[in-house]
Amino acid sequence: MPTWHLFIPKLFTVLREGYGASDLKSDAISGLTVAIVALPLAMALAIASGVPPERGLYTAIIGGFIISFFGGSRFQIGGPTGAFVVVVFNVVHEFGYEGLVIASLMAGVFLLIAGFAQLGTYIKYIPYPVVTGFTAGIAVIIFSSQVKDLLGLQIASPPPDFVDKWVGYGEHLSSFSAVTVLISAAALATIVILRKTAPQAPGFLIAIVGASIAVWGFGLDSDTIGQRFGEIPHMLPAPQLPDFSAFTFDRLVMLLPSAFTIAFLAGVESLLSAVVADGMTGRRHRSNCELVAQGLANIGSVILGGIPATGAIARTATNIRAGARSPLSGIFHAAFLLLFMMILAPLMPFVPLAALAAVLTIVAWNMSEFQHFRHLMRAPAGDRLVLLTTFLLTVLVDLTAAIEAGVVLAAILFMHRMAQAVEIETHHKLIDEDVDDLTDPISAPYSVDAALPEDVTVFTINGPFFFGAAARLSEVLEHIGQAPKVFILRMRYVPFMDATGVTALLKVFEQSHSQGTQIILCRVQPQPRKILNDMCAQKSCPPIEFAVNFEDAQQRAITLMAE
Known part of the structure; x- marks a missing residue:
């Protein structure tokens, strides 16, 4: 695969595919x-x-x-x-x-x-x-x-x-x-x-x-x-470079x-x-x-x-x-x-500060991720240490020191966990690499939910369930306005989940259920399904539907909407 294809802007890809009125x-x-x-x-x-x-x-x-x-x-x-x-x-x-x-x-x-x-x-x-x-x-x-x-x-x-x-x-x-x-x-x-x-x-x-x-x-x-x-x-100002000689x-x-x-x-x-x-x-x-x-x-x-x-x-x-x-x-x-x-x-000077x-x-409240912060405070001690160290250093020292300390602590914690973990064999890559859609176009249509009712939202996850993915699902639900009645989560390309990912995912499910949203998990692979079932057995989880493929998920969503 030519490496330079990975740096062609998506705008070029869109125009190459066809762009109409x-x-x-x-x-x-x-x-x-x-x-x-x-x-x-x-x-x-x-x-x-x-x-x-x-x-x-x-x-x-x-x-x-x-x-x-x-x-x-x-x-x-x-x-x-x-x-x-x-x-x-x-x-x-x-x-x-x-x-x-x-x-x-x-x-x-x-x-x-x-x-x-x-x-x-x-x-x-x-x-x-x-x-x-x-x-x-x-x-x-x-x-x-x-x-x-x-x-x-x-x-x-x-x-x-x-x-x-x-x-x-x-x-x-x-x-x-x-x-x-x-x-x-x-x-x-x-x-x-x-x-x-x-x-x-x-x-x-x-x-x-x-x-x-x-x-x-x-x-x-x-x-x-x-x-x-x-x-x-x-108007925009004229381009200007700084006086580097002063530095x-x-x-x-x-x-x-x-x-x-x-x-x-x-x-x-x-x-x-x-x-x-x-x-x-x-x-x-x-x-x-x-x-x-x-x-x-x-x-x-x-x-x-x-x-x-x-x-x-x-x-x-x-x-x-x-x-x-x-x-x-x-x-x-x-x-x-x-x-x-x-x-x-001419009108902007009248805006009150x-x-x-x-x-x-x-903006600050949205950034605070209070629910995510509180959820992480119930995580293992190592994760809590990383969270609190990064947070306190950001507030009391400076952001650079906070990022450096947080990443180093997280790396040490990761190495400790890997030393204790059993080896997991899989044919899938655990690093989600870029796709060259110039020579190998993705055939999946953009409007994956075109046949679905308006109150049905679809979210796709590609690759392993890494640290930030689960929590970002809640942000999606927040930013789409009114909570959907059905939320389809496509997981065909998720070969592996760990306990941290499942915990965050279940938190999203609980929030969705409290807003009246029904969850449908589509084409879940064996390892993620097993850890989901194991962790749900240890606590009361909201009802979750499992679909064998996207067509099945569509039918289930339409049925749920009709009830």
């Missing part, structure tokens, strides 16, 4: 839908990262375009994400924006090297306790950074250190603004209520527009984007850990997002091609005034549910964001 219409609609969601998020994430809001828009436009154009996933939506907030804020605080540009350029090069070295296959297997630990830690830090704007505290610049920050908040608590608290509480309530009553509505945008109209219409005294950052540009070798060495962290987060977040997209559509992404696209996106984003970019799980899931057919949906998303910036730039803080509070 109906596909273009679907991609345009889904791109517009995601752009509406991304508009307030991009600005809020930029402000939380310590840079002006327009840099978040530049990132979503430039990074989003490059990721969709060059990426190895059909449905990936790229842009700024909460995972970067902590590292970006710290770099900007210590080295300024030019330091962030250099760190991001270095990270882009690291991602290109990782992609061409075909390391993407293995990044997907970062231990789940490590991922959960640092994402939960980042969520705590993001929320902490928004308390000032949520309450309207009169504190010029909160200390960067987590403990000192909260001490400062306590000392200035009496300076809170009742008007600001009312605005942030109303924005939070709007988002939460809309998620319950109208999950398809753009809750973030509605909350921000409503708060902006209230502040402007009633002349409320609350800080806005315009008061803190001034006007928003209505000595010692300073570049100091930026190296931050560059590594940016590259690591971009790789992990984008590939987890691509895995979720695969499960929702039955397609397969090319992980190394995706890493190359992430590298190019991070380089292009900062050259045009942005911040680091990666694949966004929630926006990618929204893209799929809106009917996306190809990477062109991500390109449309970038184009619509550029159009919004050109048209709405309290409303953006409310948006980031919801």
Whole structure:
């Protein structure tokens, strides 16, 4: 197989397969839908990262375009994400924006090297306790950074250190603004209520527009984007490289850990997002091609005034549910964001910071993965140690140290378990490698659930049930809006599951059952079925249907819907 085929963008694959007017219409609609969601998020994430809001828009436009154009996933939506907030804020605080540009350029090069070295296959297997630990830690830090704007505290610049920050908040608590608290509480309530009553509505945008109209219409005294950052540009800036002569070798060495962290987060977040997209559509992404696209996106984003970019799980899931057919949906998303910036730039300064803080509070809650964190606290002692170490180091020290310590601890724990494990013989590869669909096209149609009722959702898992796959199923169910009545999980290509994977999977089943969703497992292989039966025998499990093949699962789903 020619290696270079694995680096051909999925956009090329789609156009080669055939692309019609109906596909273009679907991609345009889904791109517009995601752009509406991304508009307030991009600005809020930029402000939380310590840079002006327009840099978040530049990132979503430039990074989003490059990721969709060059990426190895059909449905990936790229842009700024909460995972970067902590590292970006710290770099900007210590080295300024030019330091962030250099760190991001270095990270882009690291991602290109990782992609061409075909390391993407293995990044997907970062231990789940490590991922959960640092994402939960980042969520705590993001929320902490928004308390000032949520309450309207009169504190010029909160200390960067987590403990000192909260001490400062306590000392200035009496300076809170009742008007600001009312605005942030109303924005939070709007988002939460809309998620319950109208999950398809753009809750973030509605909350921000409503708060902006209230502040402007009633002349409320609350800080806005315009008061803190001034006007928003209505066009992209000209490309510009930093002044490398101002950075000595010692300073570049100091930026190296931050560059590594940016590259690591971009790789992990984008590939987890691509895995979720695969499960929702039955397609397969090319992980190394995706890493190359992430590298190019991070380089292009900062050259045009942005911040680091990666694949966004929630926006990618929204893209799929809106009917996306190809990477062109991500390109449309970038184009619509550029159009919004050109048209709405004069209005953006009226947006109250309290409303953006409310948006980031919801982002932090979603990132915290509280249910997953609590579930892991019932895991074996080794997993709990990895989780808590990564979490506490993220919050109290820094993200780089947390990732390094978490990965090392997880590696030691893995080696210990392997020394005690019995050998498992299988004819399947336990590493889920990329597929060359250029010379060996995948014949499976995209719309695997076309013959199914609307309230039936299908998710496909390919390869061994690795650390993050099970927990990401719950994210899919959260992001598709109203819980489906039937959830078909296709497991034909899962040769092996361990106790950690089964435990996480059963947790997803319990959550689904509580929402009235019936689970159908399709074509489960002997080893996974045995460990499922063994572990279900030890505890009360929700009812699960087993289907011998997908056709059988379809019939069972239709029968269940008719009951």
